[in-house]
Amino acid sequence: MTAYLLNRLAVGAATLLVASLVVFAVLEVLPGDPARLMLGLNATEEAVAALRREMGLDQPLVARYLAWVGGMLTGDFGTSYTYSSPVTELIAERLVVSLPLAVIALALSTAIAIPVGIFAAARRGRAGDTLAMGAAQIGVAIPNFWFALLLIYVFAVGLRLVPAGGFPGWGEGWSGLWQGLGALVLPAVALALPQAAILARVTRSALLEVLGEDYIRTARAKGLPQRVVLRSHALRNAMIPVLTILGLQFAFLLAGTIIIENVFYLPGLGRLVFQAITQRDLIVVEGVVMLLVASVILVNLAVDLCYALVDPRLRTRRP
Known part of the structure; x- marks a missing residue:
């Protein structure tokens, strides 16, 4: 190991x-x-x-x-040409928006996708499977920026439940926390649902492949209920491709929020990169891109460690 x-x-x-x-x-x-x-x-x-x-x-x-x-x-990313501020300070200010947004979106995506994938795999070829995968196909096809605009029109303009854009900061106490979370709800949903559609399809495919194995048929022959077979025998062995997609999705959610942050006018990393590119502030672009590359590498390392936890055979396998 x-x-x-x-x-x-x-x-x-x-x-x-x-x-x-x-x-x-x-x-x-x-x-x-x-x-x-x-x-x-x-x-x-x-x-x-x-x-x-x-x-x-x-x-x-x-x-x-x-x-x-x-x-x-040494932790010195240089000084921005445009803002005349250290790049590390600019990144730290924007991370307090982009990192919670990515975490919330990933949590929503996972909470939606894995149950839907299990539901569809357990009902392969039936109406429930068709409906679930049809909805997932629509989620994959819809651009997230169009979905974001639709969410703004319905929940911000029409129902006035959440703000349409901007970020008030985290403030102090529970009130400030709820205001910050309220500003991130719609962007997180706009990011999460298309990713949930992809993850649900991967979960279903991985489960169906595992459900065709001999040990699954043996478990069924012993009279174990379907839910026990799925939860105790099939799901854990189907998690490796699911973990791979989760790692890629977190990296995408952290690095690929430029459009969503501009739609909702959020002062995050994506908007910082967009502004730096238009202003030719190369030192900011270089610093943010390298930070995102490092985050992708760290996420992939965490996913590799999760592989070893899920599959004990990897703990003793030579690199």
């Missing part, structure tokens, strides 16, 4: 290194000069050159890359 964990950590470190090279190289070849964009088209060449020196853009590419990576290793 220790060797397996060390191997996964080494692979994660190598992935981070390659990702840093790719992110830095891609952003460097993008057209446009950040210094000129900040000063405007009418700025003099002397002013642009002075700002480039201040931002370190006059240094060689290798020197800038090494300085950037070295800073990240």
Whole structure:
């Protein structure tokens, strides 16, 4: 188990290194000069050159890359060109929105998808299975931004149950907590339902594959009830593909909320990246992208550890 964990950590470190090279190289070849964009088209060449020196853009590419990576290793992601604030502070301010949003959406997605997948698998070929998978197919096909607009129209504009957008902050006490959660309800639902549709289909497929195994037929031949067969014998062995999708979904929910955060006007990581790209604030884009890459690697590592908990054979398997 220790060797397996060390191997996964080494692979994660190598992935981070390659990702840093790719992110830095891609952003460097993008057209446009950040210094000129900040000063405007009418700025003099002397002013642009002075700002480039201040931002370190006059240094060689290798020197800038090494300085950037070295800073990240010490927790210094640099200073935003646009906001004149440390990138770590900007990320920390936006994470208090994006991280709870991703966690709430993942919890909703899981709470909906796994029971629906089990329900459909237990009724394979019957009306319940057809209805559940038909609803899941609709959930996969509907774009989440269109679904978000529909939720705003019904629950915010029509029923006035929740705010249509914005984030009031977490405030103090239970009142501030409920206000913050209320602002995240509709975005979380808009993110969760399409992901729940995918996860429900995966859960159903994994369960059906396990239900065809010999030990399941043996359990049924012993007279065990269907619910016991599903819960005690089939579900745990079907969890590995489900865990894989859960890990990918959390990474997507954390990194792929740009559209939803803009629809609901949430000050999260997705909106920060969108604004930084439009303003050519490369240091912010690089920092946020590397943070998201690291989060994906950590989530995948956690999923690998969950594999070992679900399947004991992996604990003694060589990496």
